[in-house]
Amino acid sequence: MNIRLYNAQILTMEKDRPIFRGEVWVKDDRIAYIVEGDSKNQLQPAKQLQPKDEMESTNQAQSKDGMQSTNQAQSKDGMQSTNQAQSKGETQSANRAQSINREQPNSGKIGKALPVIPWDTEIDCKGNLLMPGFKNAHTHSAMTFLRSFADDVPLQQWLEEKIFPMEAKLSPEDIYHLTRLAVLEYLTAGITAVFDMYLVPGQTAQACMDTGMRCVLTSGLNNFTSSLEQQEEEYRKWNKADPLVSYQMGFHSEYTCSRELLEGMAALARRNRAPVYTHLAETVKEVEGCVERYGMTPAVFLDQLGMFEYGGGGYHCVHMSDEDMNVFKKHSLHVVTNPASNLKLASGMAPVAEYVRRGIPVAIGTDGPASNNCLDMFREMFLVSGLSKIREKDAASLDAAEVLRMATVGGADAMGLSQADVLAQGKLADMILIDMRQPNMQPVHNQVKNLVYSGSKSNIAMTMVGGRILYRDGEFHVGETPEIVYGKCEGIVKRILSS
Numbered sequence: 001m002n003i004r005l006y007n008a009q010i011l012t013m014e015k016d017r018p019i020f021r022g023e024v025w026v027k028d029d030r031i032a033y034i035v036e037g038d039s040k041n042q043l044q045p046a047k048q049l050q051p052k053d054e055m056e057s058t059n060q061a062q063s064k065d066g067m068q069s070t071n072q073a074q075s076k077d078g079m080q081s082t083n084q085a086q087s088k089g090e091t092q093s094a095n096r097a098q099s100i101n102r103e104q105p106n107s108g109k110i111g112k113a114l115p116v117i118p119w120d121t122e123i124d125c126k127g128n129l130l131m132p133g134f135k136n137a138h139t140h141s142a143m144t145f146l147r148s149f150a151d152d153v154p155l156q157q158w159l160e161e162k163i164f165p166m167e168a169k170l171s172p173e174d175i176y177h178l179t180r181l182a183v184l185e186y187l188t189a190g191i192t193a194v195f196d197m198y199l200v201p202g203q204t205a206q207a208c209m210d211t212g213m214r215c216v217l218t219s220g221l222n223n224f225t226s227s228l229e230q231q232e233e234e235y236r237k238w239n240k241a242d243p244l245v246s247y248q249m250g251f252h253s254e255y256t257c258s259r260e261l262l263e264g265m266a267a268l269a270r271r272n273r274a275p276v277y278t279h280l281a282e283t284v285k286e287v288e289g290c291v292e293r294y295g296m297t298p299a300v301f302l303d304q305l306g307m308f309e310y311g312g313g314g315y316h317c318v319h320m321s322d323e324d325m326n327v328f329k330k331h332s333l334h335v336v337t338n339p340a341s342n343l344k345l346a347s348g349m350a351p352v353a354e355y356v357r358r359g360i361p362v363a364i365g366t367d368g369p370a371s372n373n374c375l376d377m378f379r380e381m382f383l384v385s386g387l388s389k390i391r392e393k394d395a396a397s398l399d400a401a402e403v404l405r406m407a408t409v410g411g412a413d414a415m416g417l418s419q420a421d422v423l424a425q426g427k428l429a430d431m432i433l434i435d436m437r438q439p440n441m442q443p444v445h446n447q448v449k450n451l452v453y454s455g456s457k458s459n460i461a462m463t464m465v466g467g468r469i470l471y472r473d474g475e476f477h478v479g480e481t482p483e484i485v486y487g488k489c490e491g492i493v494k495r496i497l498s499s
Contacts, residue, residue, distance in 0.1 A: 133192025135411025138365025280314030341367035
């Protein structure tokens with residue numbers, strides 16, 4: 001599908017590239033062209049060509065819509081006749097319509113001869129902001145059924161008395177429907193990819209494929225759930241099954257796995273030359289328990305087992321020693337911070353500014369809807385920055401631009417989504433449109449700081465994943481109405497509570 005998004009402000013999240021006026025062209029699941037300049041007055045929308053799947057020569061007379069033959073001199077806007085040779089930076093003759101393809105330059109300037117595209121959809125962004133979607137780098141999507149069910153209790157009691165007994169009653173079909181509910185919430189928050197750990201990864205994957213959401217799966221392997229054999233099978237299957245789905249190896253945590261199982265996990269990762277992800281140093285009790293068992297902290301212990309030879313990362317990473325941080329630095333491991341969950345469960349405040357100072361890459365996750373309870377990256381960004389300022393006793397400890405990078409590029413890096421990190425030609429068309437005209441975004445002194453400090457889900461005007469518009473102006477396009485999704489999930493909750 002060919003989509004033109006024009007009259008936009010564009011934040012590509014490429015390093016050192018400022019926001020600029022322009023437009024983005026999408027073909028199928030990829031960004032085909034980024035045009036820099038004010039297109040409103042200088043570039044008219046291309047007309048639909050028939051048939052739409054074929055490019056017709058533009059040296060033929062155009063229709064009565066008023067478009068002139070392109071072998072005539074163009075208007076005083078400065079565009080040159082397209083029957084003349086183009087500049088050395090352009091490789092295709094402009095006397096015929098060009099199809100959008102991955103060989104084109106990364107961006108063009110208004111005023112150059114540009115391809116003529118048979119648009120399926122053209123969207124006037126009305127001066128609002130196009131940017132990469134947020135990457136939720138740690139979540140448990142299907143835990144939507146426990147939202148507000150097990151609140152206001154300590155983590156270990158929360159897990160052992162509230163969460164685990166309820167999860168034991170879930171069927172694979174339940175996980176499918178509960179994940180679809182989470183996807184709806186992700187879309188309203190501008191989240192275009194999730195790093196999901198849950199009981200039946202295949203059901204999570206199917207729910208994401210059916211709704212159009214991008215997901216990276218990881219295993220919650222522990223002494224009671226899954227196995228090394230199952231994880232290797234999932235790893236091989238889901239890294240080639242569908243463009244929307246990929247898989248990273250992982251396990252639940254050090255404290256839910258035996259040493260034998262952890263040694264097997266490390267061997268599996270080495271055999272596949274794969275990174276490994278896990279919950280790590282989330283609470284003081286977790287760290288103290290590992291020290292009692294093995295005489296060292298979780299990160300150091302796992303490193304000694306050879307767990308991180310090919311990278312990976314840790315979720316939470318609240319209580320990390322200097323030695324732990326050295327392990328992360330040595331292996332280029334990713335910290336995925338989850339501030340709302342850590343606050344709600346009184347786990348503590350992660351030393352995010354220290355990670356940045358040491359050059360340890362940081363991403364942001366919501367954690368699951370049972371421990372957060374909100375799947376909202378705007379709230380997470382504000383908390384990452386605000387909690388860092390409190391912890392460091394320094395209002396300048398962590399800049400908003402750094403936090404926004406964690407929520408987008410940092411998440412993509414942690415999740416292995418190198419094709420979905422920034423807006424650039426050839427990258428995946430995973431992007432969001434931010435409504436900058438709402439009162440919480442005015443006045444505009446600094447748009448990036450507005451996003452982090454005053455932005456909210458209400459500013460999400462559009463969420464696109466893989467070139468498909470899944471959410472726009474309050475409407476979902478995921479193959480099923482929200483009311484049907486809500487009804488199915490409500491039925492699941494009633495059945496589980498009554499069983």
